[in-house]
Amino acid sequence: PMRDGHTDPPLDPVGEEQARRLADRLSLASIDAIYASTLQRTHQTAAPLAAKLGIEPIVEPDLREVGLGEWEGYLFRKYTAERHPIAVQMFTEQRWDAIPGAESNEHFAARIRAGIVRIHAAHPDQRVVAFVHGGVIGMTMSIASGTNAFAFMGADNGSISEIVVLEENWAIR
Numbered sequence: 022p023m024r025d026g027h028t029d030p031p032l033d034p035v036g037e038e039q040a041r042r043l044a045d046r047l048s049l050a051s052i053d054a055i056y057a058s059t060l061q062r063t064h065q066t067a068a069p070l071a072a073k074l075g076i077e078p079i080v081e082p083d084l085r086e087v088g089l090g091e092w093e094g095y096l097f098r099k100y101t102a103e104r105h106p107i108a109v110q111m112f113t114e115q116r117w118d119a120i121p122g123a124e125s126n127e128h129f130a131a132r133i134r135a136g137i138v139r140i141h142a143a144h145p146d147q148r149v150v151a152f153v154h155g156g157v158i159g160m161t162m163s164i165a166s167g168t169n170a171f172a173f174m175g176a177d178n179g180s181i182s183e184i185v186v187l188e189e190n191w192a193i194r
Contacts, residue, residue: 031062036062036065036066036179040066040070040179047181052070052148054076055070055078056079056140057152058084058152058157059082064152067152083135083136087123087156087157088129089123090124091123107120115169115170115171133160137151137161137191138186156174158173159175159176160173161182161191165193166193
């Protein structure tokens with residue numbers, strides 16, 4: 022299934038178990054708000070924690086995954102595994118938009134920054150959990166660290182990355 026131009030598959034049983042384990046781990050932290058993207062897998066991952074804490078997740082559309090244009094769906098994984106020439110170009114140049122019709126790094130970074138700035142404005146000095154996607158995690162860590170866009174690619178499903186937002190400055194903790 023597709024949503025907002027993105028592939029929108031549900032979690033598989035492994036993802037459901039990862040979501041339960043995340044809820045167990047994070048339920049001990051003092052959490053003020055939970056956010057998710059528009060894609061169903063982030064809502065399904067957030068659901069066990071939201072139920073434990075009694076917090077309704079808030080949708081932040083700008084935290085949806087990078088738009089992969091003509092490679093949306095399973096083509097991205099297929100072509101990167103096959104070392105398709107465009108995939109090689111994408112990794113060499115570290116640009117999503119090497120893929121035909123894909124979102125540019127600049128647009129993706131601006132979108133992520135806008136979403137996080139809105140969350141920070143709504144929850145200053147609070148702890149917020151955002152359930153997002155691998156590309157979003159990579160770009161967020163890139164913005165926070167000032168490194169290249171692909172430096173943090175490959176976040177594991179169910180992993181936890183932490184940033185501290187201090188107005189314009191972000192830090193990785």
